[in-house]
Amino acid sequence: xxxxxxxxxxxxxxxxxxxxxxxxxxxxxxxxxxxxxxxxxxxxxxxxxxxxxxxxxxxxxxxxxxxxxxxxxxxxxxxxxxxxxxxxxxxxxxxxxxxxxxxxxxxxxxxxxxxxxxxxxxxxxxxxxxxxxxxxxxxxxxxxxxxxxxxxxxxxxxxxxxxxxxxxxxxxxxxxxxxxxxxxxxxxxxxxxxxxxxxxxxxxxxxxxxxxxxxxxxxxxxxxxxxxxxxxxxxxxxxxxxxxxxxxxxxxxxxxxxxxxxxxxxxxxxxxxxxxxxxxxxxxxxxxxxxxxxxxxxxxxxxxxxxxxxxxxxxxxxxxxxxxxxxxxxxxxxxxxxxxxxxxxxxxxxxxxxxxxxxxxxxxxxxxxxxxxxxxxxxxxxxxxxxxxxxxxxxxxxx
Numbered sequence: 001x002x003x004x005x006x007x008x009x010x011x012x013x014x015x016x017x018x019x020x021x022x023x024x025x026x027x028x029x030x031x032x033x034x035x036x037x038x039x040x041x042x043x044x045x046x047x048x049x050x051x052x053x054x055x056x057x058x059x060x061x062x063x064x065x066x067x068x069x070x071x072x073x074x075x076x077x078x079x080x081x082x083x084x085x086x087x088x089x090x091x092x093x094x095x096x097x098x099x100x101x102x103x104x105x106x107x108x109x110x111x112x113x114x115x116x117x118x119x120x121x122x123x124x125x126x127x128x129x130x131x132x133x134x135x136x137x138x139x140x141x142x143x144x145x146x147x148x149x150x151x152x153x154x155x156x157x158x159x160x161x162x163x164x165x166x167x168x169x170x171x172x173x174x175x176x177x178x179x180x181x182x183x184x185x186x187x188x189x190x191x192x193x194x195x196x197x198x199x200x201x202x203x204x205x206x207x208x209x210x211x212x213x214x215x216x217x218x219x220x221x222x223x224x225x226x227x228x229x230x231x232x233x234x235x236x237x238x239x240x241x242x243x244x245x246x247x248x249x250x251x252x253x254x255x256x257x258x259x260x261x262x263x264x265x266x267x268x269x270x271x272x273x274x275x276x277x278x279x280x281x282x283x284x285x286x287x288x289x290x291x292x293x294x295x296x297x298x299x300x301x302x303x304x305x306x307x308x309x310x311x312x313x314x315x316x317x318x319x320x321x322x323x324x325x326x327x328x329x330x331x332x333x334x335x336x337x338x339x340x341x342x343x344x345x346x347x348x349x350x351x352x353x354x355x356x357x358x359x360x361x362x363x364x365x366x367x368x369x370x371x372x373x374x375x376x377x378x379x380x381x382x383x384x385x386x387x388x389x390x391x392x393x394x395x396x397x398x399x
Contacts, residue, residue, distance in 0.1 A: 161265060201214075215242045234254075236253060
């Protein structure tokens, strides 16, 4: 038979276990690999931490996870600090995470390579998506920390190289927890404007942990989606981030980014001076060339003896006029001869001359009778002599 004093309820035994675990494991560090990571809409993180022999459920509450400078990924090896707690309704224990960090630089580098490969496969690094950087920007947006040396260096470079440019600052955190989100927000604010020609995203040098916000996927995608060309100047020349691969142009430092974005006023002045001098020389050479052409023209034969040229042309006109008149005379003689022949032909056919020689025209019914066979003795007949016309009716002379 059981001893009733030793019988415990489920809640009692669970509470004893809870008290025992939480008292003995109130502050411990655990290393393991992340799996099934989920960022809940509430802001809390839920995941498992595992090794080759076991797995433990982990929870990191909103507020605490804000201090994690990187986004956890499945497969990443991390070191977490916190305590063991028991969740009585389910009767299982879990790790209440207070802090989290990568288990060495190698884990961050591995996460870097995974994201790089993923975005590269999606085409975010392709040259076809790179936008042209304007040569003479009027306004440049800057996304950086306004209390950093990088910001002061960029202002100094812009003032020295191209004082006409206007700088529009969108302050953001560039390191630590939440930095990636503020970078994204600053990029969105600048893209909402319609007067920004270039955006520079920059910060000074640091460790891979310091620069990690620029390796976050949300920052990379926001840079890719920007409608404004973006130049990155992050860290030193040897530092490369995911943001550098996505940006339209990468500069080795923030100062170099501003130098790329702005023309050099000294070079512009030099160009204008050289252009002015070369243009002046070209104009003078052109004037001298035209003067020589005019001088040669004025000294040519035509300009030295203009009267001879005029007289020669007058002589040509006279010759042409003489030939024209001569041809007209020949034509007129030919026409007169032809008219004379026609006139003589007409005269030879004059009826009055025939009548004058004694011929008579016989007419009946208003028609001339040219044959005896056509003569009708019963009709009135008209006889036309040279000096008179006679009408005969029925053999009698009427007139």
